[in-house]
Amino acid sequence: MDQKVGNRTVKFSNSPVILESAATGSKKESEGKLATDFDLLVPDPLWDEKSWETAESKFLKNAIIIAMEKAGLDWSQIGCIVSGDLMNQCTSTAFAIKDFHRPLLGVYGACSTMAESMLVASTFISSGFIDYAIAATSSHFCSAEKQFRTPLEYGGQRTPTAQWTVTGSGAAVLGKSGKGPKITHATLGKIVDRGVTDANNMGAAMAPAFVDTMINHFKDTGRNVSDYDLILSGDLGFVGRELAVRLMAENGLDFSTNYDDCGCMIYDRKKQDVHAGGSGCACAGTVFCGHIMRKLKSGELKRVLFAPTGALMSPTTCMQGENILGISYAIAIEG
Amino acid sequence: MDQKVGNRTVKFSNSPVILESAATGSKKESEGKLATDFDLLVPDPLWDEKSWETAESKFLKNAIIIAMEKAGLDWSQIGCIVSGDLMNQCTSTAFAIKDFHRPLLGVYGACSTMAESMLVASTFISSGFIDYAIAATSSHFCSAEKQFRTPLEYGGQRTPTAQWTVTGSGAAVLGKSGKGPKITHATLGKIVDRGVTDANNMGAAMAPAFVDTMINHFKDTGRNVSDYDLILSGDLGFVGRELAVRLMAENGLDFSTNYDDCGCMIYDRKKQDVHAGGSGCACAGTVFCGHIMRKLKSGELKRVLFAPTGALMSPTTCMQGENILGISYAIAIEG
Secondary structure: OOEEEOOOEEEOOOOOEEEEEEEEEOHHHHOOOOHHHOOEEOOOOOOOOOOHHHHHHHHHHHHHHHHHHHHOOOHHHEEEEEEEEOOHHHHHHHHHHHHHOOEEEEEOOHHHHHHHHHHHHHHHHHHOOOOEEEEEEEEOHHHHHHHHOOOHHHOOOOOOOOOEEOOEEEEEEEEOOOOOOEEEEEEOOEOEOOOOOOOOOHHHHHHHHHHHHHHHHHHHHOOOHHHOOEEEEOOOHHHHHHHHHHHHHHOOOOOOOOEEEHHHHOOOOOOOOOOOOEEOHHHHHHHHHHHHHHHHHHOOOOEEEEEOEEEEOOHHHHHOOOOOEEEEOEEEEEO | OOEEEOOOEEEOOOOOEEEEEEEEEOHHHHOOOOHHHOOEEOOOOOOOOOOHHHHHHHHHHHHHHHHHHHHOOOHHHEEEEEEEEOOHHHHHHHHHHHHHOOEEEEEOOHHHHHHHHHHHHHHHHHHOOOOEEEEEEEEOHHHHHHHHOOOHHHOOOOOOOOOEEOOEEEEEEEEOOOOOOEEEEEEOOEOEOOOOOOOOOHHHHHHHHHHHHHHHHHHHHOOOHHHOOEEEEOOOHHHHHHHHHHHHHHOOOOOOOOEEEHHHHOOOOOOOOOOOOEEOHHHHHHHHHHHHHHHHHHOOOOEEEEEOEEEEOOHHHHHOOOOOEEEEOEEEEEO
16 A cells, blocks of 8 residues: 555655656757756757647657666557647547557546646556556647647747646556666655646746645655755746746745746756746656756666646636636655 | 556556436436436526527536535535546536635546546545545537537437537545545546548547456456446447457457447437437446446445546548547455
């Protein structure tokens, strides 16, 4: 049995192992600061497809294929693929994985999906339901702009607080045993609504949810900020990151040294026109499955707390004047 | 530890208990065959709201509130709400549950969501991660027509194979112990693609996925069709139900006696203009959480295999000519 710790956290009795992972990206990602940590960079974001949507599926499908090749498992060993994305009805996931002929658990956590899929996969492995799982997610700048904002052809101006959706996918192969970093704890996310309605300032909408999950994680586990080499949010970007540091300080937690955000890490702000940084499910997905996993495997990072955030909204709810709701799941990993 | 059985099934070591459940519905449901099994019927589908979307959230929110009142639990005991719906980015769920201030696992399984949410909640309870969970889902005829087909005002003609999306919600409170029917087994769903592209014939698109899950459930568990008092699909409707019976027969399984479909049960086809029957996440959700749970608790039903199906598609994928993908999760319940 896994051990319930506090209000929202579990300590896994059989810590699932992240056997391998892979990150795919496109042109913008190839020009960013973490380009060398991607497994595959395809310059053309359309990748020989007819639509942005099918291209996004292709980035996801190939991240899974590469992660599986690295793990050296047989497909029949995969008990379940846990995945979700930003497209309406999570279709990037459905069409990416259909030809693998493995069970699917579709999840929706917006840009927190990489952690939600890892959390669900870990629980299913630790419970004994399955032996191996794939946790994955994707996003695509062009499909996201088309669906959530305006078609690219419209050439709309972006506000300074707007972020750039990462094109690509992160996929991780998790197992009950084997070599690799272990997932020791997971903290569930709770919706936090602070009344933010600006769809061009997701960092501000999501930062309070990140803070809520952090406070609960430390309270539940009795751990301190300094127990981690790195605490990592998903795509708060430069605006949300600053807010998070300030809110954590107000709660007596010093996030000034060992905390960073994938949205601030992935692109080169000085050279790239990405405004407040990276965003999208693939932001946390690719940075974790590429950059962070390499550092965990090399031993450069030993203890990481990975806590991407999601904004639970749709164009319909925004246009109807509803608030943007935030959520954040946290995963504690030991190298 | 839960016991992995065969390829896609688990036998829970600590069978989670369905403590209570509730079903909410609207006018069409109040005129159907199962009207007396609903906990709340609100004639106005807009329910004093300004939009169909916020009304759908209200049906979901109230199903959860009623189920919780019946279960007599304190909100602080709920470790997690597992829910999803058909709205883009699953916003019915997010806005329905935000004020409960409990953790959320957002899932997306289209109209199979009631079983996916119960399967995930059961695994989290059985693993020890949480003690109590709410599994829920919703749909709304008007929000679904608006989003997936045409606005109601357009007055589009419906084809004979089209189904009527159920307005309402089903919610169940699951616990590690207590009085109520137990979830003994769960079989994961796998995407089945048979090349169906007609968005007005979901039954045909989903029936093969139901058959695939049934075959695997019986193979994995060694059980027979006759081991269940009732085998229940979610919203195949009259077209899909007939297909399912035929496909099962081709696989040597006799589904002619103890099998039914929620989409064929909920409305009164002779009096109501519902074409091929009911559909939507709330079809399986309300029929299970209302009608079936009452029979399980009274002892009229002892062993039920609940296996709703989902069609993984969006208007975008349909308009781009992609196939409609089917998936089905199965839950074995003992009264």
